[in-house]
Amino acid sequence: MAGLRDDPVLGINDIKREEKELDTETEANTKAEDKAHQGQGERDMAPPAGSSIHRSGSRPQLDLSKAAIQGNSEDRDPTILLPNQSDDISSHLALDIGGSLIKLVYFSRHENYSIDDERKKNVKERLGISNGNRRSYPILGGRLHFVKFETHKINECLDFIYSKQLHRGGIDSHSWLPYAPANETSVIKATGGGAYKYADLIKQRLGVTLDKEDEMDCLVAGANFLLKAIRHEAFTHMEGQKKFVQIDQNELFPYLLVNIGSGVSVIKVDGDGKFQRVSGTNVGGGTYWGLGRLLTKCKSFDELLELSQRGDNRTIDMLVGDIYGGMDYSKIGLSASTIASSFGKAISENKELEDYRPEDISLSLLRMISYNIGQISYLNALRFGLKRIFFGGFFIRGHAYTMDTISFAVQFWSQGQAQAMFLRHEGFLGSLGAFMSYEKHGLDDLMVHQLVERFPMGAPYTGGKIHGPPLGDLNEKASKVRKI
Numbered sequence: 001m002a003g004l005r006d007d008p009v010l011g012i013n014d015i016k017r018e019e020k021e022l023d024t025e026t027e028a029n030t031k032a033e034d035k036a037h038q039g040q041g042e043r044d045m046a047p048p049a050g051s052s053i054h055r056s057g058s059r060p061q062l063d064l065s066k067a068a069i070q071g072n073s074e075d076r077d078p079t080i081l082l083p084n085q086s087d088d089i090s091s092h093l094a095l096d097i098g099g100s101l102i103k104l105v106y107f108s109r110h111e112n113y114s115i116d117d118e119r120k121k122n123v124k125e126r127l128g129i130s131n132g133n134r135r136s137y138p139i140l141g142g143r144l145h146f147v148k149f150e151t152h153k154i155n156e157c158l159d160f161i162y163s164k165q166l167h168r169g170g171i172d173s174h175s176w177l178p179y180a181p182a183n184e185t186s187v188i189k190a191t192g193g194g195a196y197k198y199a200d201l202i203k204q205r206l207g208v209t210l211d212k213e214d215e216m217d218c219l220v221a222g223a224n225f226l227l228k229a230i231r232h233e234a235f236t237h238m239e240g241q242k243k244f245v246q247i248d249q250n251e252l253f254p255y256l257l258v259n260i261g262s263g264v265s266v267i268k269v270d271g272d273g274k275f276q277r278v279s280g281t282n283v284g285g286g287t288y289w290g291l292g293r294l295l296t297k298c299k300s301f302d303e304l305l306e307l308s309q310r311g312d313n314r315t316i317d318m319l320v321g322d323i324y325g326g327m328d329y330s331k332i333g334l335s336a337s338t339i340a341s342s343f344g345k346a347i348s349e350n351k352e353l354e355d356y357r358p359e360d361i362s363l364s365l366l367r368m369i370s371y372n373i374g375q376i377s378y379l380n381a382l383r384f385g386l387k388r389i390f391f392g393g394f395f396i397r398g399h400a401y402t403m404d405t406i407s408f409a410v411q412f413w414s415q416g417q418a419q420a421m422f423l424r425h426e427g428f429l430g431s432l433g434a435f436m437s438y439e440k441h442g443l444d445d446l447m448v449h450q451l452v453e454r455f456p457m458g459a460p461y462t463g464g465k466i467h468g469p470p471l472g473d474l475n476e477k478a479s480k481v482r483k484i
């Protein structure tokens with residue numbers, strides 16, 4: 001094939017030979033993929049080669065069949081592979097502009113797309129195989145990427161979008177989609193309050209209009225997509241142990257979704273598009289970061305979280321034992337180590353304000369807010385008789401102590417009847433929902449049992465390391481409560 005790359009003018013025999021090669025390569029790729037699945041012991045879950053979800057009409061669509069997380073089980077905000085994606089979707093980008101963070105989801109074609117592929121595309125087009133706006137040959141996969149920026153640094157986010165030309169369908173979209181109308185991507189989907197607040201700025205900087213989607217609709221759509229379509233998305237986290245949970249699609253609803261962003265929304269989800277926001281609290285992620293910054297002078301959220309890992313909250317929090325002379329208050333099920341009053345010990349007359357360590361303050365604050373949210377969540381689950389509570393939002397930050405505290409509160413108050421679960425794409429529910437809203441991507445058509453996970457099945461589910469004092473012996477405390 002020497003010289004082909006340099007010489008775009010091909011003879012008909014070259015074109016036919018190219019065409020044959022293309023088909024052979026496609027077949028080989030399919031086989032290789034099937035083999036890879038077999039190697040993971042997941043052959044039974046893979047659909048027959050070439051099968052994909054039902055698609056109607058001739059508009060390019062997102063193909064979620066075989067959608068899977070890329071990377072190992074501990075990766076943060078992992079990329080989602082779409083191995084069967086064959087259409088080059090123009091809806092490349094969606095935004096969730098929240099009170100604290102901007103979340104981006106964007107689609108890219110498979111990285112291996114190369115000049116070779118461009119050559120094959122030309123061949124197809126010359127042969128007249130191209131089918132209007134729909135290609136009739138696979139582009140062999142794509143990816144969903146997840147990126148976030150701080151909302152107050154929105155200009156950095158816009159620079160990023162511009163540098164990758166995401167608002168115009170990606171950096172190489174013009175060579176790829178020569179037939180796409182120039183204004184096709186001039187509207188991008190956006191949700192969150194910032195979709196209203198920053199609409200003018202975005203129009204000014206990128207020349208695009210935001211098509212605004214309701215934040216709650218998007219949160220629910222994003223959560224349902226992840227819970228139905230992505231294996232190893234949801235997990236429990238107790239005493240430092242992370243365990244993935246496989247959710248039977250038929251038993252998913254109803255569930256409680258608690259999104260801990262700047263503030264907290266509590267949503268009862270009954271189905272796709274069927275939900276009710278049943279509660280909320282203004283004591284959320286913004287409270288931890290805002291109050292934490294005031295009290296510790298930390299420069300970043302992560303610095304505040306790191307501080308908490310070296311903290312001991314017992315110097316700040318008033319424990320039951322502090323009040324009861326070191327004893328449990330067993331009659332009402334409280335051990336001596338239970339926090340009786342968050343920050344209650346910071347009133348000591350023997351200490352100056354400077355004597356309270358930022359590390360301890362950060363941990364007290366983290367425990368107070370996480371525990372409180374866990375408790376409110378449990379009460380709402382109880383209100384509606386729900387057993388499963390999924391937590392999303394970037395307050396969680398994949399942080400082991402935060403998740404353990406929330407789980408502890410749910411477990412303790414429900415006496416083990418309700419379960420807290422977390423999502424690997426915790427903070428991207430809204431942006432995913434906005435992305436999905438470009439089209440009805442046919443979630444109902446998805447044969448979820450056919451979806452496969454790409455990281456090795458044998459990956460250890462170790463969970464994050466716990467820093468800080470133990471939360472307490474849950475079994476001991478719970479049994480005490482039951483005795484009352």
Ligand SMILES: Nc1ncnc2c1ncn2[C@@H]1O[C@H](COP(=O)(O)OP(=O)(O)O)[C@@H](O)[C@H]1O
Pocket residue numbers: 097098099100101102150192260261262263284285286287288289301302392393394395396397427
């Ligand atoms: N880098 C960060 N900067 C600011 N807040 C962060 C960061 N990482 C995690 N957080 C936490 O995430 C919260 C925002 O979560 P998010 O789900 O993005 O909500 P929102 O939509 O309100 O921005 C913050 O209030 C803070 O607690």
Ligand SMILES: CC(C)(COP(=O)(O)O)[C@@H](O)C(=O)NCCC(=O)O
Pocket residue numbers: 097098099100192193215260261262263264265279280281282
């Ligand atoms: C107003 C919000 C929906 C905005 O979402 P966010 O940017 O915090 O993710 C949220 O902050 C919230 O639900 N606050 C709690 C308000 C309340 O119920 O008291």
